[in-house]
Amino acid sequence: MSRSAGAARRVLVAIPYLWLGLFFLLPFAIVLRMALSDAATALPPYAPHFEGPGQLGAFLAALDLENLQLLFADALYWQSYLTSLRIAALTTLSALMIGYPLAYAMAAAPRRWQGLLVLLVILPFWTSFLIRVYAWAGILRPDGLLDAALMGLGLTSEPLRLLNTEAAVLIGMVYSYLPFMVLPLYATLQKLDPSLLEAAADLGATPAAAFRTVTLPLSLPGILAGAALVFIPAIGEFVIPDLLGGPETGMIGKVLWTEFFSNRDWPLASAVAIVLLLVLVLPLALLQRWQMARAGRAGDGP
Amino acid sequence: MSEPNRARPAPDAPRRVSPGSVRRAFQPWNEPQARPIVEFRQVVKRFGAVTAVDHVSLALYPREFFALLGASGCGKTTLMRMLAGFETPDAGEILLDGVDITAVPAHLRPVNMMFQSYALFPHLSVADNIAYGLKREGLPRPEIARRVEEMLALVKLEGLGRRKPDQLSGGQRQRVALARSLAKRPKLLLLDEPMAALDRKLREATQFELMDLQSELGTTFMVVTHDQDEAMTMADRMAVMERGRLLQIAPPDLIYEAPANRYVAEFVGDINVFEARIRAVEGELVSADAPLIGAIAFDEEAVRLAAGESVAIGLRPEKIMLSHEEPPQPVNKVRGEIWDIGYLGDMTMVQVMIGGDAGRLLKVSLTNSTRRIARPFAWEDEVWLSWDVEAGLVLPP
Numbered sequence: 001m002s003r004s005a006g007a008a009r010r011v012l013v014a015i016p017y018l019w020l021g022l023f024f025l026l027p028f029a030i031v032l033r034m035a036l037s038d039a040a041t042a043l044p045p046y047a048p049h050f051e052g053p054g055q056l057g058a059f060l061a062a063l064d065l066e067n068l069q070l071l072f073a074d075a076l077y078w079q080s081y082l083t084s085l086r087i088a089a090l091t092t093l094s095a096l097m098i099g100y101p102l103a104y105a106m107a108a109a110p111r112r113w114q115g116l117l118v119l120l121v122i123l124p125f126w127t128s129f130l131i132r133v134y135a136w137a138g139i140l141r142p143d144g145l146l147d148a149a150l151m152g153l154g155l156t157s158e159p160l161r162l163l164n165t166e167a168a169v170l171i172g173m174v175y176s177y178l179p180f181m182v183l184p185l186y187a188t189l190q191k192l193d194p195s196l197l198e199a200a201a202d203l204g205a206t207p208a209a210a211f212r213t214v215t216l217p218l219s220l221p222g223i224l225a226g227a228a229l230v231f232i233p234a235i236g237e238f239v240i241p242d243l244l245g246g247p248e249t250g251m252i253g254k255v256l257w258t259e260f261f262s263n264r265d266w267p268l269a270s271a272v273a274i275v276l277l278l279v280l281v282l283p284l285a286l287l288q289r290w291q292m293a294r295a296g297r298a299g300d301g302p
Numbered sequence: 303m304s305e306p307n308r309a310r311p312a313p314d315a316p317r318r319v320s321p322g323s324v325r326r327a328f329q330p331w332n333e334p335q336a337r338p339i340v341e342f343r344q345v346v347k348r349f350g351a352v353t354a355v356d357h358v359s360l361a362l363y364p365r366e367f368f369a370l371l372g373a374s375g376c377g378k379t380t381l382m383r384m385l386a387g388f389e390t391p392d393a394g395e396i397l398l399d400g401v402d403i404t405a406v407p408a409h410l411r412p413v414n415m416m417f418q419s420y421a422l423f424p425h426l427s428v429a430d431n432i433a434y435g436l437k438r439e440g441l442p443r444p445e446i447a448r449r450v451e452e453m454l455a456l457v458k459l460e461g462l463g464r465r466k467p468d469q470l471s472g473g474q475r476q477r478v479a480l481a482r483s484l485a486k487r488p489k490l491l492l493l494d495e496p497m498a499a500l501d502r503k504l505r506e507a508t509q510f511e512l513m514d515l516q517s518e519l520g521t522t523f524m525v526v527t528h529d530q531d532e533a534m535t536m537a538d539r540m541a542v543m544e545r546g547r548l549l550q551i552a553p554p555d556l557i558y559e560a561p562a563n564r565y566v567a568e569f570v571g572d573i574n575v576f577e578a579r580i581r582a583v584e585g586e587l588v589s590a591d592a593p594l595i596g597a598i599a600f601d602e603e604a605v606r607l608a609a610g611e612s613v614a615i616g617l618r619p620e621k622i623m624l625s626h627e628e629p630p631q632p633v634n635k636v637r638g639e640i641w642d643i644g645y646l647g648d649m650t651m652v653q654v655m656i657g658g659d660a661g662r663l664l665k666v667s668l669t670n671s672t673r674r675i676a677r678p679f680a681w682e683d684e685v686w687l688s689w690d691v692e693a694g695l696v697l698p699p
Contacts, residue, residue, distance in 0.1 A: 198388055199421035201408040203435030203486065213434070217425045
C-alpha cells in the first residue's frame, strides 16, 4: 500500500519534471547549441560546432562566442536590451500605479460584486490579443478616435501623433498586461484581515499611515507577483512594439524576430534569446532567494 | 398578568437590599459625586432592519472593571465598537471624560482595544507590534524602546520581542495583544472576548492576572464576553444585554441573586422557574400556590404583589435542599423522584421529577464537600425537596 503510494507520488512528481525537461531544458539546449554556431547557407541555416558528446573537448577548446560578443559590441543589440528593460520597467510601474487602486477598490467592494469585478478584469482576454492591439493602433493613429475626441472637445488643436512612438507602446503594454498586475494584487488584498486596519486606527494611525505601515507591506507578495507577471512577458514583447512602436522603439523581441525571420541569422537570434533569458532569470533568482530567506526567518525562532 | 401601574424596575436600580456585595469598598456607581469616564446616552445603532443597540444608556467609572455579557448577536460587540470608533451611532451620544466623542474618528480617540482575533500585525515583530501605537504618537526612539521593554515585562514576555506573531503560542499572542493595547497607557481599555481563544486552565489563570494588572495600572476595563464565569470572576459590575437592550447593570452577585427579570435569571447561572398564584401578602412575606408543588412562601420587597396575581418564581439549584425524610417546615417543600444524577467533581447536579412521571424536572445541586464514595442519593430514590423563604425569586417577565 505505502510502497505503491510512494511509487505513485514519484510518478506524479516525475510528470512535471519530464514536461519541463522535454519542452524547456531540451529546447534550451538546442538554442544554446545554435547560439554557439555559425550562420551558413544551409537548411537549417547554421553550421553547428558542437557535434556530440564525443567532441566535447575539441568543442570547448575552439569555443566560439562570436555571436554573444557581437551582442555587446554592436550598439543595436545592447541598446535594444536597454530599451526593452526600460519599457518593461515603465510598463510594470504604470501597471502597478493603475492596478493597485483598482485591486484595492475591488477588494473593498461588497462581496457580492467582487465576482463580477474580477470577470470585468479578465473580460478583454475573450477577444484576441492581436485584435485588441490593432484596435489601439486605430485609436492612436493621427486623426484616430483619440485625436477626434480630444479635438472635438477642444482640448487639443492638432493630432497628437502618438502612434509609432514609445508612448503608444507603453499605452499598449500597460493596457495588455494590467490584468496580470490586478489579479494577484486583488488576491492578496482580498485576504487582508480588516481588523488589522482597525487595530492600526485604534493605535492612532491615520488612514494614510495605516496604509503605509499595514496594507502596503502585507500586499508586498502580491506586488512582487504582479510585477513579475508583467515584467517578464513585457521585456520580450514583440507584437505591441511592432504594431504601435516606431523605429526608435527597437525592443529586443523585435530584434530577435528580425534576425530570425528577415536576416535568417539563426545563431545570432539564438544568442539574443539566450541573453534575454539570462536577463530575466537573474533578477528572478534573486527574488526567489529573498523570498526563501524571508520565509526561513519567519519559520524558525531565535 | 402584570398590573399596568406596576413600573418595571430600571436596569440599574437595585431591586432589593444587597445580599452583601463581595467588593464593598469600590462602588463609585453609588456615589452621587463620582464622575463617569464613559457615558452612553440613549445610543441607537441599526444595521438595516435590525436594531443592534436600542437606546442604551450606561456610565462607566474610572478604575472600574466592567463586563458586558450577552448571547452572540445581542449587540454587545457593536456597543463596544461604537466606543472604539469603528461604528457610528444612529442616535444618541457617547461621552469620554465628559467630552462628546461621537464624531471623533477612531485614530484620534484615547481609547485602546484588544481584539478578539488579537489582530497582531503579522509582518512586525512582537516588539514592533507593541511599539506601533507609540511610533504613531511620535515618541522618541529610546522612550519607545523603554516602554516596549516595560510592556514585555508586564505581560511576562521578556526576551520574545524579536519573534514574529506566528512564532508564538496562543497564550503568548494574547499577551502581546494585551501589551500592545496597553502600551499607550489608555485611560480606557476595551477587551473583546479576551479569553475566547484560550483553553480553560489558561483562561482561569489569565483572568486573575488581568484583574491584578487592571488594579495595578488603574485603567478602566470594559470586557465584552459571552462567558458568564469570566464576567462574574473579573467584573466590578456587569451588564446583561439582550436584543440591543441592557436588562440589568449591577455587581455580579446582585445579577445572580437578584436578577432583574426572567431572561437575566435564566442567562446567568441555572434556575428552576415555575408559575405561582399569589394567595396573600403580609408585609414582606408572600404566600402563593404553585402547580405540582403546593404552598410556597417567599420574601419580596421590591416588587409589589397583589393577591390573585400570577408570577414567575425562580429557584436556584443550590438553594434547594434534598432529603430522604420529610422536612418539618409546612411550606416550600415537594416530593419527587431522582431521574438523573450528573457528577461534576466539585458538585453533583441532580434532576428530580415532581408531580409524577408527567410532571416536571427540577434541578438541584449538591456540593461534594466530603470524599465518601457512597453517595447519599441514587437514581429512582424518592426524595424531598425543600427551600427557605429567602430562596424564591419573583421574576418579572
